[in-house]
Amino acid sequence: xxxxxxNQTVTVDGWKTLEIAANxxxxxxxxxxxxxxxxxxxxxxxxxxxxxxxKRIGLLLQPGDCIKxxxxxxxxxxxxxxxxxxxxxxxxxxIASLLRQRYQFEGELxxxxxxxxxxxxxMARVGFxxxxxxxGKNVTHALKAGFSPFSDSYQNATNQPxxxxxxxxx
Amino acid sequence: MYQYDxxxxxxxxxxxxxxxxxxxxxxxxxxxxxxxxxxxxQNGLYFQRHAPMLRIAVPYGLMNSSQLRQLxxxxxTYDKGYGHFTTRQNIQFNWPKVEDTPEILAHxxxxxxxAIQTSGNCVRNITxxxxxxxxxxxxxxxxxxxxxxxxxxxFHPEFAFLPRKFKIAISGTREDRALTWFHDVGLHLQVExxxxxxRVLVGGGLGRTPIRGQVxxxxxxxxxxxxxxxAILRVYNLEGRRDNAYKARIKILVQALGIEAFAERxxxxxxxxxxxxxxxxxxxxxxxxxxFAPPAYSAQEAIDLPLEKGFKNWVDRNTSAxxxxxYAAVTLSLKKHGVPPGDLTAEQMEAIADLADQFSFGELxxxxxxxxxxxxxxxxxxxxxxxxxxxxxxxTPNLGLLTGLICCPGGDFCDxxxxxxxxxxxxxxxxxxxxxxxFDIGDIDVNISGCMNACGHHHVGHIGILGVDxxxxxxxxxxxxxxxxxxxQLGKVIGPALSASEAPGAITRIIDVYLKQRHADERxxxxxxxxxxxxxxxxxxxxxxxxxxxxxxxxxx
Ligand code: SF4
Numbered sequence: 001x002x003x004x005x006x007n008q009t010v011t012v013d014g015w016k017t018l019e020i021a022a023n024x025x026x027x028x029x030x031x032x033x034x035x036x037x038x039x040x041x042x043x044x045x046x047x048x049x050x051x052x053x054x055k056r057i058g059l060l061l062q063p064g065d066c067i068k069x070x071x072x073x074x075x076x077x078x079x080x081x082x083x084x085x086x087x088x089x090x091x092x093x094x095i096a097s098l099l100r101q102r103y104q105f106e107g108e109l110x111x112x113x114x115x116x117x118x119x120x121x122x123m124a125r126v127g128f129x130x131x132x133x134x135x136g137k138n139v140t141h142a143l144k145a146g147f148s149p150f151s152d153s154y155q156n157a158t159n160q161p162x163x164x165x166x167x168x169x170x
Numbered sequence: 171m172y173q174y175d176x177x178x179x180x181x182x183x184x185x186x187x188x189x190x191x192x193x194x195x196x197x198x199x200x201x202x203x204x205x206x207x208x209x210x211x212q213n214g215l216y217f218q219r220h221a222p223m224l225r226i227a228v229p230y231g232l233m234n235s236s237q238l239r240q241l242x243x244x245x246x247t248y249d250k251g252y253g254h255f256t257t258r259q260n261i262q263f264n265w266p267k268v269e270d271t272p273e274i275l276a277h278x279x280x281x282x283x284x285a286i287q288t289s290g291n292c293v294r295n296i297t298x299x300x301x302x303x304x305x306x307x308x309x310x311x312x313x314x315x316x317x318x319x320x321x322x323x324x325f326h327p328e329f330a331f332l333p334r335k336f337k338i339a340i341s342g343t344r345e346d347r348a349l350t351w352f353h354d355v356g357l358h359l360q361v362e363x364x365x366x367x368x369r370v371l372v373g374g375g376l377g378r379t380p381i382r383g384q385v386x387x388x389x390x391x392x393x394x395x396x397x398x399x400x401a402i403l404r405v406y407n408l409e410g411r412r413d414n415a416y417k418a419r420i421k422i423l424v425q426a427l428g429i430e431a432f433a434e435r436x437x438x439x440x441x442x443x444x445x446x447x448x449x450x451x452x453x454x455x456x457x458x459x460x461x462f463a464p465p466a467y468s469a470q471e472a473i474d475l476p477l478e479k480g481f482k483n484w485v486d487r488n489t490s491a492x493x494x495x496x497y498a499a500v501t502l503s504l505k506k507h508g509v510p511p512g513d514l515t516a517e518q519m520e521a522i523a524d525l526a527d528q529f530s531f532g533e534l535x536x537x538x539x540x541x542x543x544x545x546x547x548x549x550x551x552x553x554x555x556x557x558x559x560x561x562x563x564x565x566t567p568n569l570g571l572l573t574g575l576i577c578c579p580g581g582d583f584c585d586x587x588x589x590x591x592x593x594x595x596x597x598x599x600x601x602x603x604x605x606x607x608x609f610d611i612g613d614i615d616v617n618i619s620g621c622m623n624a625c626g627h628h629h630v631g632h633i634g635i636l637g638v639d640x641x642x643x644x645x646x647x648x649x650x651x652x653x654x655x656x657x658x659q660l661g662k663v664i665g666p667a668l669s670a671s672e673a674p675g676a677i678t679r680i681i682d683v684y685l686k687q688r689h690a691d692e693r694x695x696x697x698x699x700x701x702x703x704x705x706x707x708x709x710x711x712x713x714x715x716x717x718x719x720x721x722x723x724x725x726x727x
Contacts, residue, residue, distance in 0.1 A: 093331070
């Protein structure tokens with residue numbers, strides 16, 4: 001189990017993520033009850049059913065998913081999880097920036113997958129606010145040092161809408 | 171030059187602490203090799219052939235004498251007493267110990283230097299013309315905007331894990347000296363209706379698939395530089411290929427989409443970002459530009475330079491025109507015959523630092539031709555500078571001549587190499603050791619790369635030499651007719667690759683053809699354009715019966 005970091009602490013994750021096995025299809029897979037994070041393909045074909053059976057809905061995005069497709073649906077989601085299949089795949093950072101800055105998504109934005117200590121600072125900057133730290137990694141040290149290697153930044157990003165040069169004392 | 175203030179210093183100090191922690195977590199096994207790799211690369215640390223290599227950033231090639239003295243100290247303390255200047259205006263140390271690298275970075279931070287983003291799939295060092303601010307043909311000084319771009323790209327959270335590396339070059343002169351057509355993004359500063367801005371080029375690059383960049387936007391007012399780059403990088407980050415490292419550069423995306431479709435995407439993204447907080451303010455521009463104000467030049471009387479032949483040769487080749495009357499930009503050649511091109515010993519670094527202090531306002535530049543430039547030397551000091559440079563082996567008057575060649579570290583150091591490049595450079599320098607002969611041959615760019623990654627920019631050399639690997643043996647493929655500048659072009663392959671023993675002789679033959687065929691005062695490249703590749707090809711392969719192997723046939727095709 002990944003360790004979920006939220007609000008500067010390790011929390012118990014109440015969400016389960018629906019996984020589609022190789023022999024299952026988005027159209028027919030059984031929808032579990034409770035707080036579920038649904039992969040985009042399931043959401044796309046089972047939207048009405050999910051809305052009628054689930055109060056709290058989560059969405060799972062893969063790096064190649066197109067956000068424009070779900071721009072109109074964002075209000076349904078309590079949480080959007082963005083998957084990092086490998087930590088060097090940086091598409092999730094642009095996805096998060098767009099969700100926060102362009103589409104004003106205000107729910108929980110969760111980094112999942114290959115989420116490591118040394119990327120937490122960048123993830124927080126683009127707008128993630130929860131992090132499923134990879135299994136076996138040192139969560140104590142991550143909490144202590146991972147979010148604060150730098151005390152400020154030059155460029156604007158989601159968590160600091162003004163670049164440093166606009167915040168310099170005149 | 172730009173002086174760090176509290177924030178700049180704080181960030182690089184915090185970077186040292188972060189990196190120290192990363193190294194110790196890697197050493198303790200908390201972090202795997204694969205997890206550490208991109209992190210160390212973004213701090214300039216490669217693991218290669220004999221030892222690790224540490225690449226240190228010299229933003230747009232500019233540094234001061236105390237920084238160079240610190241590099242000398244590092245070379246002596248942590249390396250074998252020398253460093254290597256690269257074609258990207260950076261410096262590399264080839265022999266540090268991994269354990270020492272946090273300490274080296276701490277020493278660098280003491281003089282406002284770092285190794286941030288000198289490698290890895292992120293925005294790399296911004297490069298520009300080595301004569302920025304002093305060139306006689308300069309329209310606009312590119313350095314303030316290069317510095318603003320450097321700050322913006324430093325630790326950019328969205329673009330630290332791009333599909334591949336990303337290189338930006340800025341040029342502010344009539345004649346492009348920054349290879350802007352062959353960068354991921356090339357920026358030409360220009361004035362339109364009294365407004366300063368850029369022509370934006372995209373998708374150029376050398377390497378395995380050399381492509382000349384295309385114009386993405388004819389004119390972008392300077393205030394929008396950051397938001398526009400953000401738009402380009404966002405499109406690239408989301409859409410660039412990640413399945414194949416060889417197809418991951420932005421040039422491949424631009425080719426695949428076509429420049430129109432790519433531009434549409436960038437413009438659509440930019441429409442959302444334009445006029446946002448990233449818009450550069452006049453106050454910020456002025457703050458940064460003030461750091462690049464001209465130094466305290468003094469009025470100079472016209473003087474007659476000594477006529478001594480050695481000195482005159484050096485002035486002819488290694489100094490260039492200056493904006494300020496009575497001053498010259500001096501190039502100290504790191505291409506002494508017999509020394510690996512671009513290498514500099516700790517003693518030479520200190521000598522250059524002294525020269526800079528005494529004669530050039532304490533500053534110096536690194537050029538992509540791997541030389542050091544003292545940009546602001548009084549004409550009346552040239553003779554003293556020459557004598558001191560000569561004493562330190564830095565006055566070989568071969569800038570732009572055959573032996574002033576550009577050469578990557580190649581197989582002697584680099585893991586990616588197919589062949590060694592330094593011995594070829596040295597063999598050429600040995601064959602053409604006679605200065606009068608070199609001067610007679612005149613202007614010619616020779617570029618050597620040890621593999622198709624093209625760090626030696628072989629594609630744009632008048633003569634390009636590329637190391638290729640054939641059945642485990644070192645071979646070299648020669649191209650002719652490449653060039654940099656406004657009409658930048660890729661060289662054409664002359665024929666099948668040659669063995670290490672044949673290659674230097676082939677260069678002699680190529681020069682023979684040129685000398686025989688040239689019209690009075692015609693430069694090599696002009697003769698080449700007039701007579702084409704055939705006469706060179708004939709002469710190089712003369713006496714060879716037939717193109718032999720299948721590989722040869724492929725290459726000849
Ligand atoms: S061109 Fe190839 S051999 Fe030369 S430095 Fe670059 S990667 Fe290494």
